[in-house]
Amino acid sequence: MLALDPKAIDLATLRQLWRGAPANLDNASLARIRASAASVERIVAGGATVYGINTGFGLLANTRIPQERLAELQRNLILSHSCGLGEMLPRGVVRLMIVLKLLGLGRGYSGVRPVVIDALQTLLDKDAMPLIPAQGSVGASGDLAPLAHLIAALLGEGRIDIAGDILPARQALAKLGLPPLELGPKEGLALINGTQASTAIALDALFTAERVFGAAVGAGALSVDALKGSAKPFDPRISEVRGQPGQIRVAAELRGLLDGSGILASHASECVKVQDPYSFRCQPQVMGAALDLLVNAARTLTIEAGAVTDNPIVFEDEDIAISGGNFHAQPVAFAADIIAMALCEIGSLSERRTSVLVDPKMSGLPAFLTDDGGVNSGLMIPQVTAAALTSENKSLAFPASVDSIPTSAGQEDHVSMAPIAARKAATIARNAAGIVAVELIAAAQGVDYHAPLTTSAPLQSLHEKVRALSPHLEADRYWADEMAALQGAILDGSLLPRLWL
Missing domain, CATH: 1.10.275.10 (Fumarase/aspartase (N-terminal domain))
Structure with missing residues (x-):
């Protein structure tokens, strides 16, 4: 207790x-x-x-x-x-x-x-x-x-x-x-x-976002190996000269996840590619910025969780009750909108990596990550689902906190829309988990094509968790259940339990 x-x-x-x-x-x-x-x-x-x-x-x-x-x-x-x-x-x-x-x-x-x-x-x-x-x-x-x-x-x-x-x-x-x-x-x-409904929904979105964020970082690292991409953009010196704390943390995590990868080592000395696409190369910059936003939102919501937000406020030492406006949920509204925007970008970056992996011109892998293409469509349509969720998130990410409408015959003439912002953030979080689930399937399939080379120990563990829910693709099959299972594993924290906030 x-x-x-x-x-x-x-x-x-x-x-x-x-x-x-x-x-x-x-x-x-x-x-x-x-x-x-x-x-x-x-x-x-x-x-x-x-x-x-x-x-x-x-x-x-x-x-x-x-x-x-x-x-x-x-x-x-x-x-x-x-x-x-x-x-x-x-x-x-x-x-x-x-x-x-x-x-x-x-x-x-x-x-x-x-x-x-x-x-x-x-x-x-x-x-x-x-x-x-x-x-x-x-x-x-x-x-x-x-x-x-x-x-x-x-x-x-x-x-x-x-x-x-x-x-x-x-x-x-x-x-x-x-x-x-x-x-x-x-x-x-x-x-x-009081702001307890808005804050509760926003905290639910925040903690879900933390899980989605962790899964997206893991999926991004696995995708780097699926692409036979470079780890050079994650060099600590690059992030240190910029100084953004989230970028520094994400770059370090990506380096740790890729450390010991046989796939990475196989092309480190003679790789002819000059630069990977932004969705691979700029992960520390984009994901780091998203992490910084989540950290800031966490600070606001932690303060609000223990705040006095009703009205009037009673001061028992003087036996007075003073009317004010602590019930106005603008801090929560801003925090929830920030969570929503961060999640939108996390999902957007993930979907772009999936798109690269299924495109043979970009990845060098079989089209849509399937053999016998034509008869088999492979990951063609799961990527479309990820694209659909990404676009839905973009439409939801418009900030609710910039809206207001007068209520109570004009007495309450400016309102925060915090619960709407928080509910949107929660929806975006679930969608982003679905987008990352598709990337994990694509990244695992891409890594399979590099056998007998293997990825790093932590990424191999992630690969095995993905494969427990979504086996290697041999021929077209019914996708929805395993995509939902992976989405659920992200949301319940069982896929990658790492805490970021």
Whole structure:
């Protein structure tokens, strides 16, 4: 059980949480939560008008709500905002949303009672994930609709998936031993204001991107040997004089992967080729730049994971609640768009290497990497699939963060579109995994043509993993299942478990 300290959350812990590690808030967080809840009680008792505690919301912020209707105010807030549409968010993303909400509340500036924390913790402990539609948030005033669906489930509304068994929320709560939650002052607003949906989706895209990146570096190295390409562009002196950190790291990785390759050694002294195509030669430059973007996005999202992003923010030492705009998800939107652009280029570079390998004029290998061409089409159409995914990613990579649309009768006149950016990044990541899967098949086939020469030990290990899912091509066969299997192995991290972030 991970003890979560919202003030010291790091990327390694977030990665563990993404993988499903059990967790709860540490004792210091629980003490801060109790102090903040007591402060809200004192504010209410004092009779001051405070946004979100005893007023309406958005354009209705100037409407004072009488004391006897404060509980009704909070419940209605949740119900009215539970208006999402579209496919349900993946269970893993919902789990991250709950964890991130606990982290934000655990900072002690939100005014929720311990009973709310206990209810959220029970969902985690029992693997009970509310069904949350993916669409409906514009990433400002918080991820209102997705978070409302999360909390509505605790009120007994909607549906909950308990370890794969989907039940009406009230029935699921009874099974979990939880009474429907009754919200106190400020609690509804604290629970649906925040960037936890956008950040959870973006973190899912980030960690998936890390796996796709690693697989693409491995595929790129294997493709160099399939092409009988040169390792000279990966010389450390080239990268050092430029100084870009990602480029230096990628060049070193490529050198390590190719070290000891019999294929590389066979043509090192008398190779007549002057230069390889950019998609081979410029891997450190392109992949390194993508890595630097992912590292920057990781920094932003790690900060956001432990941030206070609801409104108003309660400062219990003075018993005041200050309205601001921490719910605005612009940092997450930019980070998600950066992830999307990096992934788009990772896939684009991979597809170009596949294109070179299947072209006999470029590779010197049999056309489409098949014998008896004409009767057999070989990798002709898998490369088309990679091209289709690459172009789809290009259309998806246009940044969502540069868009805005006014909401709430103009009160919320600039929004971030962070959840849209994050969902696009997640889609691009899956597509990029498919593109790299095709390259791995092509690269493995190309290396096979150089037998009895063998590649390096690490690349031979990668080659064997590819061959376990996609055997050597002798004649045309049904491709889709093995392409999907390789795509899945990239996405689940089993193909190349190396961590880059």
